[in-house]
Amino acid sequence: MRFTIVVQGGPYTSQASLSAWHFARAVVATGHEIYRVFFYHDGVYNGNSLLTPPQDETDLHMAWCTLGRDHGCELVVCIASALRRGMLDDGEARRYEKPLANLNKLFIVSGLGQLIDGAISADRTVTFGN
Amino acid sequence: MPANPGTQNAPSIGTTAGPAERPNKTLLFVQSQAPHGTLYGQEGLDAIMMGSAFTECAVLFVGDGIYQLLANQDTSLLASRNYSVSYRALADYGVEKLYCTEADLQQRGLTVADLVVTPCVIDSRALQALMTSFDVILDF
Numbered sequence: 001m002r003f004t005i006v007v008q009g010g011p012y013t014s015q016a017s018l019s020a021w022h023f024a025r026a027v028v029a030t031g032h033e034i035y036r037v038f039f040y041h042d043g044v045y046n047g048n049s050l051l052t053p054p055q056d057e058t059d060l061h062m063a064w065c066t067l068g069r070d071h072g073c074e075l076v077v078c079i080a081s082a083l084r085r086g087m088l089d090d091g092e093a094r095r096y097e098k099p100l101a102n103l104n105k106l107f108i109v110s111g112l113g114q115l116i117d118g119a120i121s122a123d124r125t126v127t128f129g130n
Numbered sequence: 131m132p133a134n135p136g137t138q139n140a141p142s143i144g145t146t147a148g149p150a151e152r153p154n155k156t157l158l159f160v161q162s163q164a165p166h167g168t169l170y171g172q173e174g175l176d177a178i179m180m181g182s183a184f185t186e187c188a189v190l191f192v193g194d195g196i197y198q199l200l201a202n203q204d205t206s207l208l209a210s211r212n213y214s215v216s217y218r219a220l221a222d223y224g225v226e227k228l229y230c231t232e233a234d235l236q237q238r239g240l241t242v243a244d245l246v247v248t249p250c251v252i253d254s255r256a257l258q259a260l261m262t263s264f265d266v267i268l269d270f
Binding site for chain 1: 154155157169170173176177180181183184185266267268269270
């Protein structure tokens with residue numbers, strides 16, 4: 001079965017991101033497929049490559065990156081949510097003349113259409129955090 | 131609130147339709163948070179408008195979410211956008227099905243006359259039926 005996972009909670013702010021990551025791992029571990037992980041609202045902070053949690057805590061940003069790299073999961077952050085919260089890739093940082101980009105390259109900046117497409121195209125859509 | 135795990139209208143388990151044979155799924159957006167304290171309502175409304183470009187959409191207001199529809203909001207001192215007026219434009223986007231429950235209105239001392247648009251007021255039994263009648267639920 002194909003899943004779209006919607007993450008709306010910020011890392012370390014609520015349980016949402018961690019639960020979503022556990023769920024995503026369970027999806028691939030049981031032979032199912034992740035159609036897309038869509039980060040919306042504060043969920044976009046999961047793409048922040050500057051996150052530096054203590055070494056004895058789960059590095060959620062790296063955890064998502066590993067999932068994306070090892071399983072080819074599409075990690076999409078909503079551009080409107082991301083820009084509003086200062087989450088920029090190289091292109092957006094240049095466009096808005098900001099001093100740095102902080103979005104990891106494994107995350108794709110795209111529009112809300114990806115959320116709707118994900119909801120329509122996957123067999124199940126599961127939302128974490130609100 | 132977890133996402134809807136499926137309804138009688140959803141494709142059978144294991145269906146993986148490609149883009150060409152993509153099922154025309156119906157979306158129910160659930161607005162459950164009061165406006166302005168968080169961005170859930172405003173960003174949820176953005177998602178509703180995008181959804182309307184793809185497929186049939188409806189909106190359910192639950193709990194404090196109904197406050198998003200309160201008329202005459204003055205957000206000038208909050209430095210926060212009064213997006214409640216945008217709900218009036220939803221019909222132009224083809225989103226004409228708006229729902230709330232009688233209990234949520236009563237508990238907050240509201241009637242539909244206090245709102246910027248007039249949602250369909252339903253009881254808890256109809257609420258259950260409504261939520262199972264959509265293929266996908268996206269909650270904010």
